């Protein structure tokens with residue numbers, strides 16, 4: 001089996017050609033700046049993928065592709081299993097778009113152009129909300145008027161589910177323990193960032209909510225804010241809903257506070273004495289520690305805590321500072337192990353640490369390809 005995995009965003013299209021049985025990635029890449037000059041739309045982006053693969057001697061028609069897997073951010077309350085895409089499903093995804101106006105429309109565009117280009121292959125939607133569809137009601141419910149919440153499907157859905165499930169299963173495999181015997185915290189720290197608490201293989205809380213804006217400080221997203229500030233900025237500062245949404249999604253987080261959303265640049269600024277960058281870092285770490293503490297309490301007993309994604313896998317300072325001084329809570333990092341750079345899953349806690357702390361590389365493309373393989 002060979003699966004083409006497509007992750008279609010508003011201005012970028014990520015792709016990977018993956019063998020789900022061996023885990024081997026035959027090719028992967030990203031087409032960026034969709035909507036600007038040379039890449040006017042998603043169809044052009046997919047044609048570029050076609051050409052790039054062909055230039056590497058991989059022709060989509062002769063590659064032996066067995067299916068195409070599409071990452072879809074929001075499955076609403078209806079979709080959580082990997083689902084074969086047909087016209088009816090596309091129509092239902094369009095109905096869900098108001099729930100995820102920034103994410104689902106570009107995924108639908110990606111699906112439509114890929115179905116046109118590869119009409120003979122099964123196309124499968126894999127939902128980022130899937131893993132969290134069984135979140136306990138106590139974690140999934142906002143304390144707002146019940147009738148309004150039900151009428152408008154306002155609840156906490158959770159995102160990055162593919163990564164949280166993959167990493168937590170990898171962590172169990174690394175420790176050679178049954179998945180359902182472990183209580184885990186997974187910190188997915190990339191451009192987007194989220195934490196999950198997983199008890200015996202079942203997610204019991206996660207930091208992203210109705211949209212991927214809630215929770216941790218992210219590259220360009222604010223994470224938690226007082227909803228009162230939205231009304232205040234609308235009413236008093238005269239900002240439109242669109243302007244507030246754009247600010248919270250694209251001009252907040254590390255970018256909003258430090259002027260940089262790439263952590264490597266934030267550290268460079270800190271080293272030059274930039275106070276805003278230092279303050280942004282402090283806010284990021286403070287929020288992270290608050291969630292870690294919260295999830296230790298939600299789980300009661302925590303066996304494993306894993307860091308993953310760009311920042312989690314590569315930034316030893318963030319790992320150190322997020323867990324500094326938590327010996328009283330059973331968490332102790334070995335500074336030397338933490339400083340080691342590696343692309344492999346690894347332990348970074350001391351032998352005495354009651355909670356085992358790991359760095360576990362995520363691989364959402366492989367997880368999507370496996371989900372696709374399971375239904376085709």
Ligand code: ADP
Pocket residue numbers: 189190191192219261262263264265309310311314315
């Ligand atoms: P996404 O997949 O959500 O776009 P990533 O998981 O690639 O994001 O994470 C992006 C973040 O990871 C950036 O802030 C970047 O600075 C950080 N990052 C990626 N690689 C490294 C590295 N080698 N060292 C330090 N930080 C890194």
